[in-house]
Amino acid sequence: MKKPDMTDTAAAHSGIIPIVPLRPAKQVMRLARMGSFHQSRLSFMRVLLRRLKAEKWRFKRSRWDIDADGVGVATYEAIGPKRSYTLVAFAHDLPAEKRSDRVIAEAWDATFTLHDGVISNANIERLKRNVPLQEAGRILDDEFVLSRANRSIRLFDYVLNCLAAGTQPDLAKIEPVGYLMRTTAVYGSGKFGAADRDTWADRPEFSGSFQPELLAVWLLRSFTIDLVEHMAAVNSPHNAVKLDSHIRRRIGVGNSTGLGMAPFLVNHPSLIHSWINARETALARVRALKKTDTTGLSRFVELIAKANKNAKKWTTDSLDQRAKIQKLRDDIVQLNAFLHTLNSDIVKPWDTIYRWGETNLSLEGQEQLVSLLLEDHGPLIDNLATTMKADEEAHFRIDGSMHLFQLHKIMNNVYDWTHDIDYEKNDAQARVWYVSEEKLEPRLGERFEEPIEPYEQPLAPGRDAVLAIKALDQWMNAKTNSENDTVAMFLLGHPEHRHIVRRAQTVFVLPYAEIQDNTISATMQPIDLLRCKLSFFGASKFDPRSDRWLRITMYQGAPFPDELTAMDPDALAYPPLISNGQLEH
Amino acid sequence: MTWSLGEISALATKAARGSGMEWGLAEEAGYAVKWLQRRELPGVAALCRYLSWRESGTLSAWPDKTGERGHYCPIAIGAAYGDGAFGDEVQLQRIRLPLLLIPFVALRAFDKSITVSMGNAVFCLTRDGFGHSTNSTAILVNSSVCNITTKHEALPLITSINDIRWPRVPETTTDCIKVLNKFAKNTYAPATETSRLSGAGAGLNDGD
Structure with missing residues (x-):
């Protein structure tokens, strides 16, 4: 099992454009960032x-x-x-x-x-x-x-x-x-x-x-x-x-x-990888472009003005989201000012802008910037849309021939983010994902306050990985066993780790398949999961109504069936401006 | 009423989990039932029979404790065979509902054809094809010795999976599906007024 190279391999093989590495999973697959994703032209x-x-x-x-x-x-x-x-x-x-x-x-x-x-x-x-x-x-x-x-x-x-x-x-x-x-x-x-x-x-x-x-x-x-x-x-x-x-x-x-939608991202690892991988590959392609021109840069400035208008029209009763929107509005003003300091002949302009954003913008602003950077580069990135799917059965089979020392290494590698989490503490495992008998829908409960643990769904990969690594340590340290024993042998004796071993082998080859955060902690916000998924759908106006449900709008601004021939739907993805290129106040 | 394969696979996973299997094995049960029903073989009936038999006994751990007269779990042993815990050729004693073993044997038939004899039934598996003896009672045998070999003797007619359209799970499985639903119910937490409100996170006034 070979770990993938985190570059845009299609671009590398084409030789057409230089390579910018994809943002690593440890940066992208965090709930706070995923909960700041915006719709893009790959939605x-x-x-x-x-x-x-x-x-x-x-x-x-x-x-x-x-x-x-x-x-x-x-x-x-x-x-x-x-x-x-x-x-x-x-x-x-x-x-x-x-x-x-x-x-x-x-x-x-x-x-x-x-x-x-x-x-x-x-x-x-x-x-x-x-x-x-x-x-x-x-x-x-x-x-x-x-x-x-x-x-x-x-x-x-x-x-x-x-x-x-x-x-x-x-x-x-x-x-x-x-x-x-x-x-x-x-x-x-x-x-x-x-x-x-x-x-x-x-x-x-x-x-x-x-x-x-x-x-x-x-x-x-x-x-x-x-x-x-x-x-x-x-x-x-x-x-x-x-x-x-x-x-x-x-x-x-x-x-x-x-919450019905929340477990989806955890339950479909290979699919989520395909979505994130397409978006990250698109970003890397744009960042790798060596140059733009006056028109390219001015179109981007106009786009920023549309995004500004969009942010100004975005209202919510959620105090947390209001604070994020305010930061976004401030970010857009800053970004606009920064753009006006740039000359159109700079080398790798989009990479320069992205890297400036990474240093100067909030997560909400950074992820808005990612979507905006993709916006004007359809011919370069639109073909990635067809990769946003997965043959989930292809990743179902466990590689039982793998030696345990390899599995141990893989699990410590892909779940290294769990090293910062102490699962012995109640706060780290405060929540239980379960399915309610009443409506057969996923719910989130309090492990130490409700009798729901026997009904727990397998939606805590971090905790499960820590338990499996411990069991692997014990197995390999036992005198009768060897680190050259196979995964098949281990799982025959430990079926309780089968789920997470399958997952670890998948995540090893598909790095964006796993959310690198504790999905059962006391502070986890389920709406981050919802927003990530809905941004890939193309939703806007995220309006959290609590930490676990939200309202959104779909297709606002898009053409109707009787308008599709005459209008470009991509040109309508952000609200139209009254005057070109100026931030509206 | 007919069912989609996706629904039935999800139900099989929940039913297996509801009867006490670890999640990772329950997922294998979902895989096995879908694999069989995709080929219009009675996977739903097989899992229904197996979980019902298991419930009536005293077994409590997976894989089953076999003892002298006990049986092996077709899912646990099947998954282990698929993982490569045994050689290609193996004789397995007292497999309960051995039909459920077949989807796991198929995992290893990618570079060779494998024959499984179980009681009066014979299965042959290739990379994308399968064939079996036509006696439906023999296919759904409750228990038998399973001989898994790479030798080819009097093979049944092989059908390519690529030649079969996606089937539905038929009406005739209704009673078995009721049984699987009963097992699946064990995975659902009974609702309380607190969980109704806090579990989903909505207040009383959610319209606008």
Whole structure:
């Protein structure tokens, strides 16, 4: 088993661009930094829209059977070069007291599924009996996604009343919320009967990660607009107007995400490696560029101004996040000032800017800078999007022939960050990840206050590695054993270490596969895990509601299906400026 | 009602864990059931039978204590075979639900074909193919001696995995899935009012 070289091997072999080493896992894979990640052009929503545009996909609302109360079914078709998909949306009449974002909810304002192909009436009838039930219903391998959403109390009725009165809603009210409806779960990959990922993983349109799920979310964004416009027209047939396209574009889809998503990053090590590795490789490619020109630098300055506007529009009630946003705003001002000291003819300009950022910016600012550095270099980095996936089964098999001294060395190497943690202390193992019987969702409990330890999920790799290393020491020091004994022999006697040994062998070859922090400490913030994952989705406006759930906005600013031909979705990833290149105050 | 392989693999892992297996072995149970069901072999039924049998006995440690008349766990022994703890050719006595052993033998059939005889059933495994005798009762035998060899005698017809479309786990497994769900339930912590609020971190007012 050979440890990988931490360079961009594709670039090295191409000989086109010089090499800058990738940032090491010990720098990147820390929760505080991962909890500061921002969306980038490698984020999955943006990858999806680029592909849909490049391949000239067509879209149509093929059915609209929604009554005056806003109840019924609508379908939206996405028609690609080879295949079509249909979003089936069921709109419900939900009493206000039943509206809850919690996963334990049993009713929603709208429920959705993404169907493979053009849908038949018979399939709509089948789905009508199941999709509104969500987890309590069943879908088939003709369906790829199951989801639901609730109306925003802050915005839906406000926009509805404005449109019914024949006026446009105030952008200042739209902007801080950013959505009419908020999804509370988007399930895919075989969940609740949906098609196994393996059945569609080789379709080019779904290359990468979470593409069916994000196609569904993008289509359901159109449904939320259609629904509010429909209800406004029903309420006021003579006065109602449709949303102005500029205002409409500032409406995305909300998402409320809790602990259900948090263990994902720990449970899918090889996949997470592929995501982080692509992003780090992209950064290294940009940093390695020898030069830019006046235009390149001025475009970057303009981008900073857009990021500044974005940061100014980012609001949250979370005091911690507010402090981070304030630092980000200060960082952007500093960065802008620094850029104006640079000449366009400096050598390796982007590396200079990155290294300045590493010294002078907060983590929030540094990771925003990483995303911004990638922004203007599509031709150099966009092809990395196809690497953001993993054959997880390929890393499942344990190399049982490995000698124990090798395993010992590997584990001490990849888990060296545990040397600073004293797992004997209660604070270091204060938390327990478990699954609740009530809703079969991951939860976080207090080990020393609740009787939950027997239900602990294997989500504490650091602690498990320390225990396994201790057992390896004992094994190798026993007189009857040898350090040349194999992993297979050790695991036959110690099945309790099988999980972490598999993991260690994976992390050894995929260094970004492991979070190098204690995931069960008293101070661990689950929202850091959520934010990392959601940034790869392409979410923005992270709004923590506690240390373990948050709200986000998806596709805010992105083109709608009827705009995709004329607009560049990447150009809309940050809010447009009123005047070019100036920081707006 | 049919199930996806992903669902069933996750359920098998939870069920095995819920019956007392260490997590790392429970993951192997998930792998084994998915491998079998991918080939439309009764992996769900095999795990259901094995966990039920094990629950009715007095065994409490993994791998099973075999004693004089006891049995070996097909998951623990299978994983060990897959790891290379034994040579390619081995005779294993008293393997319970030996069908569950097959996915692990397949791990070592990447550069040679391997034949497994268990009772009246024969399996042959190659890098991407598999074949077996057609008697379904024999395949799902409760216990037998397993002879694993690299010799080829009267081989069954080999099917390439690349020629099989992704199957669903069929309706006929419903009762077995109920049993696996019962075992899986042991991994879930009973809810309390405190855990409902603090465990997920939301307050009472979460809409907006």
